[in-house]
Amino acid sequence: MTAPLPAFSLADMAGTNFAFPTGASTLLCFVKEDCPTCNLAMPLLEALQASGDMPVLAAGQTADGNRTLIERHAPTFPLLDDSILKVSFAHDVETVPLVLLADGDGRELDRLVGFDRDEWRTFFEAHAPNAEVDWDALPAWRPGCGSMSQDPLFAERLRAESENSPLRARRIEIAPADDVHEFLFDQGFTDGLPVVPPTPERVLRMLAGTGRDSQEIVAKIAPNYAPATVEKIAVNAVLAGCEPEHLPVVIAAIEAICTRAFNIHGVNATTMGASPVLVVNGPIRERIGLNMRLGVLGQGTRANAAIGRAVRLAVRNLGGAKPGGTERSTLGNPMKFTMCFAEWEERSPWEPLHVERGYDASDSVVTVFAMSSGPALCVDQSSRSARQLAGSFALSLEAAHHVRAHNASDALLVVSPEHVDTLERDGFSKHDIREHIQRVTARPLAELVADEDAGGGLSPARFEAMTEQQRSRRMPKFASKDNIHIVVAGAEAGKFSGIFHGWAGGEIGSIPVSQRIEE
Amino acid sequence: MTTILDPTDERVPVARRITPRPGAIRGNVALLDIAKPRGNVLLDRLETRLAQRLPGITVNRYAKPTFTKPAPEALRRDIREANDFVVEALAD
Numbered sequence: 001m002t003a004p005l006p007a008f009s010l011a012d013m014a015g016t017n018f019a020f021p022t023g024a025s026t027l028l029c030f031v032k033e034d035c036p037t038c039n040l041a042m043p044l045l046e047a048l049q050a051s052g053d054m055p056v057l058a059a060g061q062t063a064d065g066n067r068t069l070i071e072r073h074a075p076t077f078p079l080l081d082d083s084i085l086k087v088s089f090a091h092d093v094e095t096v097p098l099v100l101l102a103d104g105d106g107r108e109l110d111r112l113v114g115f116d117r118d119e120w121r122t123f124f125e126a127h128a129p130n131a132e133v134d135w136d137a138l139p140a141w142r143p144g145c146g147s148m149s150q151d152p153l154f155a156e157r158l159r160a161e162s163e164n165s166p167l168r169a170r171r172i173e174i175a176p177a178d179d180v181h182e183f184l185f186d187q188g189f190t191d192g193l194p195v196v197p198p199t200p201e202r203v204l205r206m207l208a209g210t211g212r213d214s215q216e217i218v219a220k221i222a223p224n225y226a227p228a229t230v231e232k233i234a235v236n237a238v239l240a241g242c243e244p245e246h247l248p249v250v251i252a253a254i255e256a257i258c259t260r261a262f263n264i265h266g267v268n269a270t271t272m273g274a275s276p277v278l279v280v281n282g283p284i285r286e287r288i289g290l291n292m293r294l295g296v297l298g299q300g301t302r303a304n305a306a307i308g309r310a311v312r313l314a315v316r317n318l319g320g321a322k323p324g325g326t327e328r329s330t331l332g333n334p335m336k337f338t339m340c341f342a343e344w345e346e347r348s349p350w351e352p353l354h355v356e357r358g359y360d361a362s363d364s365v366v367t368v369f370a371m372s373s374g375p376a377l378c379v380d381q382s383s384r385s386a387r388q389l390a391g392s393f394a395l396s397l398e399a400a401h402h403v404r405a406h407n408a409s410d411a412l413l414v415v416s417p418e419h420v421d422t423l424e425r426d427g428f429s430k431h432d433i434r435e436h437i438q439r440v441t442a443r444p445l446a447e448l449v450a451d452e453d454a455g456g457g458l459s460p461a462r463f464e465a466m467t468e469q470q471r472s473r474r475m476p477k478f479a480s481k482d483n484i485h486i487v488v489a490g491a492e493a494g495k496f497s498g499i500f501h502g503w504a505g506g507e508i509g510s511i512p513v514s515q516r517i518e519e
Numbered sequence: 520m521t522t523i524l525d526p527t528d529e530r531v532p533v534a535r536r537i538t539p540r541p542g543a544i545r546g547n548v549a550l551l552d553i554a555k556p557r558g559n560v561l562l563d564r565l566e567t568r569l570a571q572r573l574p575g576i577t578v579n580r581y582a583k584p585t586f587t588k589p590a591p592e593a594l595r596r597d598i599r600e601a602n603d604f605v606v607e608a609l610a611d
Contacts, residue, residue, distance in 0.1 A: 170525040172533050177595060180521050187533065189526050198524050226528030235526040317526040 004106035006090040010059060010080035013066050018057060018078050021106030027127075029058040030088055030098040033065025035145035037115045041097040042073040044120065044133060049077040051131035054101075059087055061096070061148045088149035089158040095144035101127055114144030166207055166214035167200055169231055189239060189317055191309065191337055198238040206234040209244030210251060212518065218251055219258035221319035222265035223326045228254055228318050233310070236317055240310035240338075245288045246303055248517050249340075249366055250310040253278050256368040256515035257311065263510045267370045267503060268321040273329030274372045274503035274510070277412060278308055278340035279487055281354035282364030284517055290342035294491035297341060297375050297414065297498055308338030333373055341489060347417050348488035349424045356430070357514045364517040369412050369485065370510035372401075374500030380419070381495040386426035389419060390433045393497065394440035397484075398477055400501035404448045404457030406441070406475045409502030410483045410512060416490035419497050434481035441477035448475065479505065485512065544573055546603035551590075552582040558608035565606065 005028070009019045020028060029045055031038035049056040056077035060066035063083040070079060082088050091100070099112040101123075112123055117140050124131050149158055160168050174183045180197050184190055196202065207214050207230065214231040221228050230251065237250050257264040257276050267274045280290055291301035299305060321327045329336070345352040345361075354365035378396035383389040393413060401408055413433075415423070423433065445466070450457040463471065478484055483505055490498070503509050525533070548569065550562045559582075566578050581598055583590045590598075598605055 167524060170529045170533075172523050172525055174521040174523065176520055176592060177599070180523075184523075197521060198526060200522060200524060203524050224528050224530070226530075231524075232526065232528075235524045239526055313526065318528050320528065 002107055005100060005102055005108055006087070007106060008087045008090065010082060010087055012078040012080050013063070013070065016078070018080060020057060021102060021104060022055065022057070023104045025054055025104060025109075025127075026102050027054050027056045028091075028100045028102055029056065030061070030082075030091065030093045030096050030147065031058055031069070032061040032096050032145065032148060033068045035096050037142040037144050038097045039069075039072070040115055040138070040142055041099070042069065042075060044124075044131075045077065045099075046073065046075050047131045047133050048124070048128045049075070051128050053128035053130050061085060061088060085149040085154055085158055086161065088147055089155075089162060093147040093149055096147050097144055098147070099123075115139070115142040117141065167203060167231060168215060168229075169203075169235055171200070184239075188322070189313075191312060191316065193337070195239040195313070196241050198235045202238045203231065203234050206238050206242065206244050206247055207231065209234075209247035210518070212251070219255050221254070221258055221315060222321070223268070224318070224320035226318045226320065228258070228314060232318055233314055236314040237306070237310040239317075240313050241302065241306040242310050243288075243302070243306070246307050246310070248364075248519050249278075249280060249284065249288070249307050250314070252366045252515040252517040253307070253311045253340075253368060254314055256366060256513040257315070259513050261511040262368055262370065262513045264315060264319070265321075265326075267510055268315065268319070268327045270372075270503060271328050271330045272372045272503055273332050273336070274370045275333060275335040275339065276308075276311060277335060277369045277371045277374075277500055278311065279353055279367045279369070279412075280307075280340065280342040280364070280517075281345065281352050281359075281367070282517070283362065284364035284519065285342040285345075290340075292342035292344040292489045296344075296489040296491075297339075304340050304342075305338050308335075308340030311340075312336060312338060335371065335374070339371075341414075343487040344417070344489045348420065350430045350486070350488070353485065353487050354514060359514065359516065364519065365514050366517055367512055367514040369410065369500065369512045370503045371412060371500040372409075372503045374412070375414060375498030376501065378497045378499055379495070380497075383422060386423040386428035386432070387436060389422050390428060390436035391440045393433065393499075394437040394477070396499055397437060398441055400477070400499070402456040404450070404454075406443070406448060406477050407479045409478075409505035409509070410485060411478070411502055412485045412487070412500040414490065414498035414500070415486060415488050416494055416497050417488070417492050418495045420488055422495075430486050431481075433486060434484045437484055438476035438478060438481050442474040443476075444474055445471050541603075544576060544604060547577045547579055547601060549579050549581055549598045549602040549605040551598065551605055551607040552580070553586040553590075553607060553609065554583050555586045555608070561608045562606075565608075 009017050011017050045056050059080045059082040066079050095113050101110040117138050121135050157168050174180050181194050212230045216230050217227045219228045237247050288303050290303045315321050343352050355361050359365050380392040448458045449463045552558045
């Protein structure tokens with residue numbers, strides 16, 4: 001005895017569910033609206049339903065098409081919504097119309113494919129003798145149309161779903177005669193450096209790094225607003241050279257940059273050339289081998305390099321932000337390849353970044369900053385007091401954008417261990433550092449006005465229009481001390497700290513965002 | 520054959536880059552018969568015309584075992600290594 005046809009339950013266009021098998025002999029039909037032969041068959045199916053010989057269940061392959069079929073043919077049998085094509089796929093429908101006669105247990109007794117008048121007539125005479133059909137008015141033969149469940153656009157997804165595979169991304173076959181790496185360059189999948197080919201095996205291994213469902217949409221990445229599923233992020237993480245344990249950081253960073261506050265579209269599009277800088281805090285740092293010590297902002301550590309790169313590649317490949325397209329940097333900057341590092345919390349006398357931002361010390365968190373340049377070095381090997389050193393930070397920070405540009409953006413200060421020691425010796429807190437930076441950089445507006453020797457700064461006309469009281473006001477570098485972000489990282493040796501210059505700060509540009517890393 | 524998963528949003532079809540066109544035919548030209556009926560007739564005629572119009576070139580003839588399957592890797596390699604151009608007689 002043959003195996004029964006696959007059982008299913010589908011709703012009609014009014015939302016009423018119908019189950020198959022039905023417990024009685026049933027005619028199960030697969031149709032699609034844009035198939036002329038299906039439209040030819042619809043009145044015949046209706047005649048069969050009207051005969052009372054056998055109930056008809058028809059599954060239509062698009063929801064809009066079903067609505068049109070209902071308008072056109074007003075069937076009294078249920079027209080079920082198989083627009084996700086799962087039932088068509090399960091029944092291995094190759095051609096529509098496909099008509100399956102099944103017994104009450106769902107076993108196939110007979111079938112019709114396409115339209116052959118003699119076959120249909122014989123079928124009706126055998127199974128629906130009461131149906132009234134004017135056979136002479138019908139054409140002798142009409143071919144059917146390809147089932148949408150066989151369309152290459154959907155077939156891979158349907159196969160993956162039927163096998164319960166976590167992989168749904170389009171598969172691309174690279175011919176043996178092609179060089180895989182050259183192919184990846186040709187397709188524009190890289191940032192200009194070689195990438196790791198994202199084979200299904202590698203992507204599956206990458207997905208093992210997270211407990212999240214592979215089809216969960218983490219964010220929509222501008223400018224395409226493409227859904228960034230966990231799987232698609234994993235594909236880009238493979239490209240970037242990540243290990244599976246890095247994936248949760250990449251996912252969290254993408255969630256963070258796709259917030260309205262961070263504004264990744266503006267960050268990519270700006271001619272200033274901004275890019276996300278990722279700072280990781282919490283227990284995950286050590287576990288995945290993120291560098292926070294010697295050479296922390298440079299090359300040489302896989303986790304740092306690959307995580308930052310994966311975020312950039314996802315923005316490029318999924319978001320569609322490519323130089324010359326919507327990415328319009330005048331100069332660009334090397335952070336657009338990658339920039340991710342961890343804070344050396346244990347070397348810091350202060351609260352780590354994520355705790356300052358409201359998380360528990362035991363949380364693992366990534367914080368994203370939109371930075372337009374850096375790291376610029378603040379070289380100070382001679383300050384012996386915390387006050388002097390914080391003043392050096394201040395003077396160095398004044399260079400951000402332009403010395404006369406005040407009130408414009410955020411800055412990220414990476415304080416090295418030797419500088420930490422100087423600050424700690426005098427009991428300077430992060431608050432003290434920020435206060436001193438604002439104090440030292442506070443300039444009378446007159447010093448910030450453009451002049452003959454340097455054209456950058458406040459416009460003279462605007463300055464002239466100000467009252468004396470306004471002109472005498474002293475303006476610090478930053479709109480608020482909260483725009484100064486401080487972390488600790490770097491080697492034990494060296495009285496140098498790093499400074500990242502922000503992009504447009506606040507609501508008009510980008511606001512730093514923290515995101516808890518789900519492991 | 521290497522299979523990879525598409526890292527993009529899949530809104531653009533995967534396109535292969537076309538080999539740059541040289542603008543003039545020189546050197547070795549492969550004529551590939553895919554084994555469809557009368558493909559050899561077309562290629563015979565083409566070979567005659569090429570010999571008349573481009574006497575400086577060398578024509579090499581190849582045939583696939585069957586049109587229903589892709590050319591064997593060895594045949595593709597032979598054609599690639601020994602020729603600058605290839606003309607394939609495709610269909611009926």
